[in-house]
Amino acid sequence: MQLHITTSEGVPIYLQIVNQIKYMVASGRLSPGDEMPPIRVLAEQLVVNPNTVARAYRELEAAGVVEKRRTAGTYVSDGGSPLARKEQIRILSERVDALLSEARQMGISVDEVIELLHSRASDLSPTSNNEIRPDKSQDTL
Amino acid sequence: MQLHITTSEGVPIYLQIVNQIKYMVASGRLSPGDEMPPIRVLAEQLVVNPNTVARAYRELEAAGVVEKRRTAGTYVSDGGSPLARKEQIRILSERVDALLSEARQMGISVDEVIELLHSRASDLSPTSNNEIRPDKSQDTL
DNA sequence: CTCATTGTATTAATTCAATAATACAAGATG
DNA sequence: CATCTTGTATTATTGAATTAATACAATGAG
Numbered sequence: 001m002q003l004h005i006t007t008s009e010g011v012p013i014y015l016q017i018v019n020q021i022k023y024m025v026a027s028g029r030l031s032p033g034d035e036m037p038p039i040r041v042l043a044e045q046l047v048v049n050p051n052t053v054a055r056a057y058r059e060l061e062a063a064g065v066v067e068k069r070r071t072a073g074t075y076v077s078d079g080g081s082p083l084a085r086k087e088q089i090r091i092l093s094e095r096v097d098a099l100l101s102e103a104r105q106m107g108i109s110v111d112e113v114i115e116l117l118h119s120r121a122s123d124l125s126p127t128s129n130n131e132i133r134p135d136k137s138q139d140t141l
Numbered sequence: 142m143q144l145h146i147t148t149s150e151g152v153p154i155y156l157q158i159v160n161q162i163k164y165m166v167a168s169g170r171l172s173p174g175d176e177m178p179p180i181r182v183l184a185e186q187l188v189v190n191p192n193t194v195a196r197a198y199r200e201l202e203a204a205g206v207v208e209k210r211r212t213a214g215t216y217v218s219d220g221g222s223p224l225a226r227k228e229q230i231r232i233l234s235e236r237v238d239a240l241l242s243e244a245r246q247m248g249i250s251v252d253e254v255i256e257l258l259h260s261r262a263s264d265l266s267p268t269s270n271n272e273i274r275p276d277k278s279q280d281t282l
Numbered sequence: 283c284t285c286a287t288t289g290t291a292t293t294a295a296t297t298c299a300a301t302a303a304t305a306c307a308a309g310a311t312g
Numbered sequence: 313c314a315t316c317t318t319g320t321a322t323t324a325t326t327g328a329a330t331t332a333a334t335a336c337a338a339t340g341a342g
Contacts, residue, residue, distance in 0.1 A: 010298095012330060022246040038288065049332050054289070071288040071339040088247045092254065095240050096261045102236065105163040106229045110262040113233065117258055120237045121251040151328095153300060179318065190302045195319070212309040212318040 001037050005046050013048055017056035018063075025065055025076060036066060036074040142178050146187050154189055158197035159204075166206055166217060177207060177215040 003020050005013055024030040036042075039057060043050040057074055060066045064084075068074045103113045144161050146154055165171040177183075180198060184191040198215055201207045205225075209215045244254045 014330080019246065026246050026248045040288085051333085052331060055330085057289085068289065069339095070290095071337090073288065088249060089257065092240070092244060092247070092249065092257055093261060095243065096254075096258050099233070099236050099240060100258075100262060100265065103233060105160065105167050106233070107167045108229060108233065110265065113237075114255070114258060114262065116230065116233055117237050117241075117255060120234060121241060121255065124241065124251065155300075181318085191319095192303085193301060196300085198319085209319065210309095211320095212307090214318065 001042060001045065003042075003046060005048065013046075014052050014056040014059065017042075017046075017053060018059050021056070021060055022063070022065055030076050032076050032078045034076040036076065038073065142183060142186070144183075144187060146189065154187075154193050155196040155200065158183075158187075158194065159200050162197070162201055163204070163206055171217050173217050173219045175217040177217065179214065 003017060005016055007013070021030065021036075036057070037045070039053045040050050043053045046053070057066065057068065061068055061074075064077055066074050067077050100110060100113060103110070144158060146157055148154070162171065162177075177198070178186070180194045181191050183189075184194045187194070198207065198209065202209055202215075205218055207215050208218050241251060241254060244251070
């Protein structure tokens with residue numbers, strides 16, 4: 001489990017763990033069914049308190065990324081239901097609304113925000129996405 | 142100065158002040174040159190510590206929304222240069238990148254985010270913007 | 283059954299942002 | 313000049329979030 005923790009950036013350790021694991025799952029470096037390192041093992045590897053890793057795992061479970069089987073370990077969830085899609089959309093909608101609100105406070109129009117989004121998106125490396133959900137036919141925004 | 146402060150939502154008081162004043166400027170309810178209430182006056186009106194208002198004013202100045210003239214009071218900045226546009230774009234770019242990053246972690250594609258942005262934007266009330274900058278001919282994202 | 287290993291729970295220490303108390307500095311105003 | 317009003321600076325208090333110390337509970341392996 002290759003994780004890079006830094007204490008100098010002000011980002012909580014448990015969040016760094018959560019984000020990096022989320023990313024690994026989304027990018028396919030971790031697959032559904034994969035076993036996660038036990039809390040204590042990862043804690044020792046990262047030189048971090050086990051409770052901190054426990055918290056990260058708790059958040060990951062709440063986000064539907066992993067599932068815990070009590071004394072049998074922690075596993076990457078089956079790709080099918082990593083947090084209901086509606087919930088994901090709801091969360092992203094909040095972010096989008098906040099973004100639009102901030103832009104409005106700056107006197108920047110919605111169209112310009114859209115333009116900016118396109119611009120930043122095209123800068124990204126070719127979406128190395130897992131293609132877990134090729135079927136969007138029933139999607140509703 | 143009609144501001145509504147709530148202590149129950151977890152949003153810092155100084156931020157509520159900052160956001161609401163930014164909004165009033167962006168929406169035209171406050172105009173360049175308008176004099177802001179003195180720190181102590183606004184503090185008393187909001188039943189808040191003067192330092193809290195002072196902090197809000199400091200942030201507003203840093204954001205280019207107001208300018209302070211030492212002992213002569215605080216005034217809404219001339220619309221021309223409320224924080225350099227490049228700086229605004231830089232800040233918004235950070236927000237956009239964070240949004241795209243979170244979406245990627247959820248396994249949601251860029252295209253879907255763009256779709257979501259369009260959707261949320263069209264829900265908004267007809268951009269009651271000040272139209273301070275009708276000329277975007279030289280804009281670069 | 284025994285016990286090693288897994289996650290859980292409780293509580294405390296620490297850190298940091300937000301707010302407040304209070305005194306200061308400087309320019310406007312008469 | 314005298315003094316009132318403006319924003320500023322310094323320091324303390326508070327409270328929430330993060331991390332840590334430690335003990336507990338459950339279950340799979342032998």
